[in-house]
Amino acid sequence: MAMSELMNFLAQVHPFDRLPEVELQTATQAMDLVYFAREETVPLSQQNDPYLYLVLKGRVAECHDEEGGNHCALYGPNAQFGAAMLLQQQTQLTYHAVEETLAYRMPNREFQRLLNNPDFEAFYFNDITEKLGRFHQQLQIESSSEAMMDAVKIAPLHALVTLDASTSIKVCVEQMEGHKTDACLVNEGDKQGVITSSDLLRGLAIHGFDLASPIADMVSYPVISIDKNDYLFNALLKMTRFGVDRLMVRDKQAFIGVLHQKELMSLFANQSGLVMLTLERAMSVADLQKVTQQIDDLVEGLSNKGVKTHYIAKLVNELHRKLQAKLWQILDTEQQFTEATFIVMGSEGRSEQVVRTDQDNAVIFDDKIDASALAEFCNHYSAELIKLGFPPCPGEIMVSNPLWRLSETAFAAQVVDWFDNPSQERFMHLSILLDAQAVQGDPDRLARLKNVLSNQVQKRQMFLAQFARSVLQFETPIGLFGRLKTQKDAGHSIDLKKGGIFPIIHGIRCLALEYGVVKTNTHWRIRDLINHNVFDERFGVELGETLNFLNTLRLQGMLQQKALGLPIDNSIKTDSLSQLQQDLLKDAFGVVNNFKKFIEQHYKMEGGL
Amino acid sequence: MLPFKLPRSIQQAWLKHRLKNKAYEFLFAPTVDNEVVCFDCETTGLDPKQDKIVTLSAIKIRGREILTSESLNLQFRQYCDINPESIVIHQLRNMDVTVGLDERDAIDQFLKFVGSRSLVGYYLTFDVSMVNAIVKPWLGIGLPNAQIDVAELYHQHFYQDWLQPDHEVFDLSFQALLEQLNLPSLGQHDAFNDALMTAMIYVKLQSIRD
Numbered sequence: 001m002a003m004s005e006l007m008n009f010l011a012q013v014h015p016f017d018r019l020p021e022v023e024l025q026t027a028t029q030a031m032d033l034v035y036f037a038r039e040e041t042v043p044l045s046q047q048n049d050p051y052l053y054l055v056l057k058g059r060v061a062e063c064h065d066e067e068g069g070n071h072c073a074l075y076g077p078n079a080q081f082g083a084a085m086l087l088q089q090q091t092q093l094t095y096h097a098v099e100e101t102l103a104y105r106m107p108n109r110e111f112q113r114l115l116n117n118p119d120f121e122a123f124y125f126n127d128i129t130e131k132l133g134r135f136h137q138q139l140q141i142e143s144s145s146e147a148m149m150d151a152v153k154i155a156p157l158h159a160l161v162t163l164d165a166s167t168s169i170k171v172c173v174e175q176m177e178g179h180k181t182d183a184c185l186v187n188e189g190d191k192q193g194v195i196t197s198s199d200l201l202r203g204l205a206i207h208g209f210d211l212a213s214p215i216a217d218m219v220s221y222p223v224i225s226i227d228k229n230d231y232l233f234n235a236l237l238k239m240t241r242f243g244v245d246r247l248m249v250r251d252k253q254a255f256i257g258v259l260h261q262k263e264l265m266s267l268f269a270n271q272s273g274l275v276m277l278t279l280e281r282a283m284s285v286a287d288l289q290k291v292t293q294q295i296d297d298l299v300e301g302l303s304n305k306g307v308k309t310h311y312i313a314k315l316v317n318e319l320h321r322k323l324q325a326k327l328w329q330i331l332d333t334e335q336q337f338t339e340a341t342f343i344v345m346g347s348e349g350r351s352e353q354v355v356r357t358d359q360d361n362a363v364i365f366d367d368k369i370d371a372s373a374l375a376e377f378c379n380h381y382s383a384e385l386i387k388l389g390f391p392p393c394p395g396e397i398m399v400s401n402p403l404w405r406l407s408e409t410a411f412a413a414q415v416v417d418w419f420d421n422p423s424q425e426r427f428m429h430l431s432i433l434l435d436a437q438a439v440q441g442d443p444d445r446l447a448r449l450k451n452v453l454s455n456q457v458q459k460r461q462m463f464l465a466q467f468a469r470s471v472l473q474f475e476t477p478i479g480l481f482g483r484l485k486t487q488k489d490a491g492h493s494i495d496l497k498k499g500g501i502f503p504i505i506h507g508i509r510c511l512a513l514e515y516g517v518v519k520t521n522t523h524w525r526i527r528d529l530i531n532h533n534v535f536d537e538r539f540g541v542e543l544g545e546t547l548n549f550l551n552t553l554r555l556q557g558m559l560q561q562k563a564l565g566l567p568i569d570n571s572i573k574t575d576s577l578s579q580l581q582q583d584l585l586k587d588a589f590g591v592v593n594n595f596k597k598f599i600e601q602h603y604k605m606e607g608g609l
Numbered sequence: 610m611l612p613f614k615l616p617r618s619i620q621q622a623w624l625k626h627r628l629k630n631k632a633y634e635f636l637f638a639p640t641v642d643n644e645v646v647c648f649d650c651e652t653t654g655l656d657p658k659q660d661k662i663v664t665l666s667a668i669k670i671r672g673r674e675i676l677t678s679e680s681l682n683l684q685f686r687q688y689c690d691i692n693p694e695s696i697v698i699h700q701l702r703n704m705d706v707t708v709g710l711d712e713r714d715a716i717d718q719f720l721k722f723v724g725s726r727s728l729v730g731y732y733l734t735f736d737v738s739m740v741n742a743i744v745k746p747w748l749g750i751g752l753p754n755a756q757i758d759v760a761e762l763y764h765q766h767f768y769q770d771w772l773q774p775d776h777e778v779f780d781l782s783f784q785a786l787l788e789q790l791n792l793p794s795l796g797q798h799d800a801f802n803d804a805l806m807t808a809m810i811y812v813k814l815q816s817i818r819d
Contacts, residue, residue, distance in 0.1 A: 005795045005802050006677065033675035033805065035812045057793045100791070102809060105674075 006031060009104065013054055013078050014580040015123035016114075023114060030110040036060075036097035044082050044095055050108030052082040058101025063094050074098070074483075079579060083124055086111060152235050153228040155264060157249055157257030160185060165193075165216040169200055172215050183246045183258050186219045193219035194248065225250050226259070235259060279322050285330060285384055288323055292356075292389045295319050299354055300559060309354065309551040310523050317351035320344075324361075324385065325440040331381055337374055340365035341441035342399070349435035350505070350520045352551070355558045357568060359390045360397045360432050362404040364411050364445045371407070378405055397432065408445055412452045419456045419463070427467060434509060435520045450518075457513060465603040468510040472596055472605070474498040478589040484574055484582065491573025494585075496557070498570070500550045500592040504543060507599045522547060535598065546591040549584060553577075621753060629749035636753050638725045645670050645757065646722065647729040647811060649804040650736045651699040654692040657738040661687060663701055665715065665740075666800035667722055668808050670729065673816060675808045681722045682801055684709035699799060716743050727755040731783060731807045734758070759786070759810045766814060786810050 006028035010016045016024065033056065036042055042060060043049035053060070053075075060075045075081045085093060086108050115121045158181040163172060165188035172195065176182055182197040195215050203209040203218040225248040226235050235247055245261035279291050299316055321344065328342055346360035347353040365374060382400035386392055399405050406414060415433070418426040433453065438446045457463055477485040477499045486492035505522050512525040515532045519525050523544050530540040557572040574582060599605075615623070625637045648667035654660035665683045669676040686709035696702055710718075719740070730736050733756050741751035760781045767789065768779050787794050787806060790813045795802040 004799075005805065008796065028677075030678050032678050033809070035673045035675070035809070035816065037816050057791075100813075102793070104677075 006104070009056065009078075010054070013080060014578065014583075015120050018119040018123075019114065019117060023117065027106065027110055027114060031104045031106050034103055034105050036101045036103070038097055038100050040097050042095040042097065042101075042103070044085055044093075046085060046088060050086060052080060052086060052106045052108070052111045053095075054078070054080045054104040054106070056102045056104060058103070059098045060095050060101055060103070061098045063096070064092060083111070087124060151229050151231065152226055152249055152259060155235075155259055157259055158183070160248075160255050160257050162187065162255075163195075163215065164188075165219060166214045168212050169204065169209060169215055170211040173197075173200060181258060185223065185248060185255055186215065188216060188219065191221065192223050193221040194223055194246070195219045196246065223248050223255075225255065227251075228256065235264060239264075279319065279326060282326055283330070285327070285388070288327060288330070288388055291319075291323055295323075299555075309555050310352070310521075310548055312555075313354045313551070314351050314521070316354055317348060320348065320353075320356070320390075321437075321439045323388070327384060327388070328381065328440045331384065332377065337365070337369065337377055338441065339369055340374060341443065341445040342439050343436045343446050344439050345397070345436040346432040347435075349432070349437045350522055351437075352505075352522065354551075354555050355562065355568065356390050358393045359385060360393055361399055361439075362397070362406075362433075362436070363399045364406065364408055364449060366445075367407045367409055369407070375402065375405065397429075408448065411449055415449065415452050416456060419460065422466075427470070430467070431506065431509060434513060437520055454513065454516065464510055464514055465605060467513075468507065468599055468603045469605065471503045471507040471510070471599045474502065476500065476503070476589050476593050476596065478586060478593065484586060484589075486574050487571075491575045493571040493573045495569075495571050496550050496554045500589060501547065501554065501570070503592055503596055503599075504547045504550075507595055508543075510599070511602075539594075539598075542591055543595055546588045549588050553581065553585070617755070624750045624753045627749050629747075633720060633748055635724055636720065640725050640727070643672050645727045645729050645811070647675075647804050647808040648719075648723075648736060649730060649800045649807060650739050651701065651798075651800045651803075652695065652739055653687070653689070654695055655735075657735070657742050660692070660739070661685065661689070662712065662715075662739050662743075663687065663691065663695075663699065663706055664800040665719060666804040667719060668801075668804050669726075670808050670812060673812050675805065675812060677805065680801065680804075681718065683715045683718060685712050685715050686710060701799075712743050713747060716740060716747075720744075723754060725754065727757055728752065729757045729759065729807065729811045731759050731786075731803070731810070757811070759807055759814065762814045763789075763810070766817065790814070 007021075007024055010024055010028060010031075016027070019027070034053075036058070042053065044051060044053070055075050055077050057077055060081060062075065062081060081095060115124070159179040161175050161179050161181055161184040163175060163184050163186050165186050167175075167186075172184065176184060176197060184195050186193045186195050195218055199218040199220065200215070203213070203215075204211075207217075209217070224238060224242050224244055226238055228249050228251050238247060239245060239261050247259045248255050249257045249259050279288075282288050282291065295316060298319075299312060324342070324344070328337075332338075341364045342361065343349070343364065344359075344361050347357075348360060363374070363378060365371075378399040382392070382398050392398060397404055403414075415430075418430055430453065434450070436446055436450075474495075475485075477494050479485055484494065486494050508522050508525050508529070511517075511529055511534055512519070515529060515534060517525050517528040517532070519528055526540045526544050529535065530537050535543075553572050554570055557570075558568050560576075561568045574585070577585065621637060625634065628634065628636075646667050646669055648665060650662045651664045652660050652662055662685050664685065666680060668680040684706065687703070687706045690703055691701070691706070709715075728737065737752055737756060745751055763786055764779065764781060783803075783806070784794065786792075787810070790810060792806065792809045792813060795806055
């Protein structure tokens with residue numbers, strides 16, 4: 001009770017926040033609060049002063065030599081230092097207070113004791129892949145416990161079918177079929193029981209009942225039920241306890257439906273199932289309008305639940321594509337344009353767009369199609385897409401633009417022209433076309449076009465090295481000693497796209513082009529490149545996880561901006577990040593730098609632009 | 610009470626003589642170099658004659674190190690209801706204090722913890738008289754330890770006659786001290802937090818003086 005202040009403090013510091021309360025309690029009892037005047041040296045060494053320090057107020061600088069030169073890190077409130085010395089990863093560090101500082105001090109033996117906790121230890125020893133894995137895991141644990149705290153009534157229930165015990169098996173099966181359920185409530189006098197489809201099967205196959213027999217002998221008693229306002233976790237406990245996978249749900253005394261374990265377990269993904277269903281049934285543009293809102297809610301929900309961003313992105317892009325195809329079909333009432341292929345490019349093509357930022361799309365059509373009728377249709381289509389909430393592309397890379405609405409022959413000629421007369425803009429066009437995927441119409445038209453493209457690359461030896469140069473175009477926002485280089489605005493923001501996302505995506509795109517990888521999603525390209533032995537598994541996984549982390553941060557930023565009604569961009573305010581996120585961000589940019597070096601060597605570029 | 614102030618050594622000898630229970634002579638042992646004890650009480654009210662201690666926290670300070678790992682946190686069992694106004698301050702309700710130590714057992718622990726070290730506190734006289742209300746009838750003397758009041762230290766250091774505007778009181782509130790000394794204010798007022806903040810004030814004032 002009395003030391004709760006220390007507990008509160010410690011619970012804010014990562015990775016101490018991962019410790020169970022009992023361990024925190026013991027840890028606080030071993031800690032002291034120490035004061036350092038300005039310029040004072042903080043005693044810290046493996047031998048004589050083996051301590052881990054946690055700053056309560058003030059700032060401490062970490063230096064590589066005794067004189068306080070080579071200043072390489074700064075620790076402010078809630079930051080900790082000393083672990084590197086205690087774990088003998090670094091021994092030549094000195095620390096001094098750059099302003100008056102109050103710091104909690106934990107003896108090494110206590111720190112070593114806490115290291116027995118794997119979550120805690122992971123923070124100090126694991127590389128970025130493992131750290132990130134735990135980060136997501138933790139989010140998922142937190143969120144699944146939240147979902148479990150929801151009430152039973154939010155779960156999808158199966159219809160309640162009530163039968164009399166004298167009902168025949170045949171009628172029972174018909175009723176189940178008719179109501180799309182596999183469990184019924186059975187009344188026998190004043191007793192109530194449950195019959196399930198497996199009970200019926202057993203009765204028919206093993207106990208020799210026939211279809212006309214009454215179900216009475218197959219009913220199980222009593223009814224295991226749960227109130228609709230009870231917690232979902234209680235439902236799960238009940239199922240486990242009674243070894244059943246269905247519960248009858250009560251509203252006061254009456255039964256209202258059946259809860260299945262399958263639905264209970266998949267509550268997370270279910271939201272997406274719902275969207276899919278609405279989409280499948282959509283008959284008009286107005287129906288589709290509802291779907292876009294549902295998709296947005298889904299993104300936010302999944303993101304809060306700690307689902308990895310690239311899974312969210314795949315799901316959302318799948319939905320977006322279905323929606324765009326559906327829109328095409330709804331608008332093309334006369335089926336005039338079935339011989340045109342609608343493609344999405346860039347981030348949509350890579351399935352990496354989560355928040356609808358802009359549309360990059362094009363049409364490749366059969367030479368026989370009436371181009372002017374198609375033009376009219378495409379203008380209408382673009383306008384409807386914008387109404388559905390896909391913002392127009394600022395560069396006019398849309399089907400409403402005749403440059404991106406070409407017959408197969410004309411498109412191929414244009415691609416060749418991009419190679420013959422290159423420019424920065426045309427490199428960009430090549431990039432987004434490389435990432436394209438067909439959404440509506442014959443996908444072979446796109447495949448043939450991509451073939452034209454890769455044939456051009458093979459003919460031109462110097463092309464790839466030139467194409468890859470823009471990987472190095474932007475500086476990675478990290479300093480020599482591992483400090484984040486932020487912009488000088490209020491939130492100390494960093495452009496995540498320029499700083500890390502773009503270099504990874506483009507570098508991987510170049511390698512994919514070189515090794516003939518046809519997949520467009522960056523994570524899948526990385527997987528294929530590992531299989532081609534372009535780099536090893538470890539490096540590839542690290543790269544993928546890093547991209548994921550950067551995209552997750554970007555998504556968080558975008559959702560925040562969206563909620564506040566601000567323009568959506570690729571920046572994140574570092575001030576709003578936790579210490580853990582900042583540390584991970586530094587690690588992530590470290591990986592980006594390694595990848596840049598790899599690309600530089602691979603394409604034998606001579607440092608920078 | 611004597612009408613004049615005796616030198617501390619004579620005063621100590623006199624108190625030691627009056628000490629009823631010789632088991633507590635350790636209160637007069639030679640002092641431990643540069644160690645003091647900072648303490649704070651939460652009470653049922655503000656009248657030492659009637660009110661009781663609810664919780665007491667004491668923390669050792671060695672030089673500039675506040676040894677929270679060697680702190681003492683005591684809860685006193687209550688036999689009367691706490692004044693509602695006090696409950697609001699320390700947020701300890703009557704139901705929260707039905708468990709705890711008997712006051713003599715608690716103070717016995719406190720005396721052993723403190724030994725002959727100097728006591729540090731904020732408006733320490735009040736806390737000391739709360740403790741003395743228990744100690745005096747029992748041991749025949751009040752706490753013999755030297756006492757350092759951080760409010761007084763702060764006043765000595767910062768109060769300047771010529772600077773002080775007329776008709777304005779020199780602000781000696783706890784909050785003012787923390788702000789002036791640029792120290793963090795810890796959330797809830799409880800005995801431990803108050804003792805810890807007082808200890809920070811003491812350490813900071815010591816470092817300014819050095």
